[in-house]
Amino acid sequence: MSLDVLLLVLLGALLHASWNALVKSGSDKALDASLIAAGAAICCIPFLPFLPLPGFVAVPFLVASAFLQFAYFRLVAAAYTVGDIGLVYPVMRGVAPLIVAASSSLFLDERLSTPAFIGIAVISAGILTLAFEARRGGRKAILLALANAVVIAGYTFVDGVGARRSGNAISYTLWMSLLPPLLLFSYAFYQRGYLPVMQHVRRNWWRGLAGGGGSILSYGLALWAMTKAPVAVVAALRETSILFAIVISVFLLKEKASVWRYVAGGVIASGVLIMRLS
DSSP: OOHHHHHHHHHHHHHHHHHHHHHHHSSSHHHHHHHHHHHHHHHHGGGGGGSOOOOGGGHHHHHHHHHHHHHHHHHHHHHHHHSOHHHHHHHHHHHHHHHHHHHHHHHTOOOOOHHHHHHHHHHHHHHHHHHHHIIIIIHHHHHHHHHHHHHHHHHHHHHHHHHHHHSOHHHHHHHHTTHHHHHHHHHHHHHHOHHHHHHHHHHHHHHHHHHHHHHHHHHHHHHHHHTTSOHHHHHHHHTTHHHHHHHHHHHTSOOOOOHHHHHHHHHHHHHHHHHHTO
């Protein structure tokens, strides 16, 4: 892997951690998460005319993915409302690939290698380490993060199969981004009313564009890097976002936590790296 590709993949990992930090630092985390979903959709729209429509067979997967991502953004907001990014982010990012790897043989008829099993064991050790943090009041945040990891694993399976059947993975990905913000804002309007939601949008629209643009750019950089370097290596490097999230939590958000949280974050990141490189 050349230096420029390495640096761009690391930039993508930083962008992913950064949009999560935008949600964490916002005054209304549920609406800020919805804004970021909308920002990602806005960034995708200009590219749609240049791509073919996904095959009709992909429609059920797009709909299922939209509802799963609705749950994802709602759980992101809920977890960051009660917990720090340095605690929540490593659990979500670390446990989701663990679930996918552990259940891939059941749903996709794929077999795991020995290094993959080692990675699963290391991630599990990191999660168990967080039990020490939960004793300090982080139990609810960890439970929400674990619930969201299940949701992430769910839409990973749905989108993995949907993208394959759509005939064009990039087109599927861009169209997939349009439905979740419609669900999120429909729910927000129903729950809070039109005026309060729009007032928040007018004050915080930049969060949506910055976070949404960052999330799409992060994914785009990873796709581009996978054309220049081994896919497994790129996927592993993306998981450095866990370490970036911990650094952001300490130096930018000034979060206070026991040493167990940072030990667990490092262990989880190591386990994901092992599993991705297997």
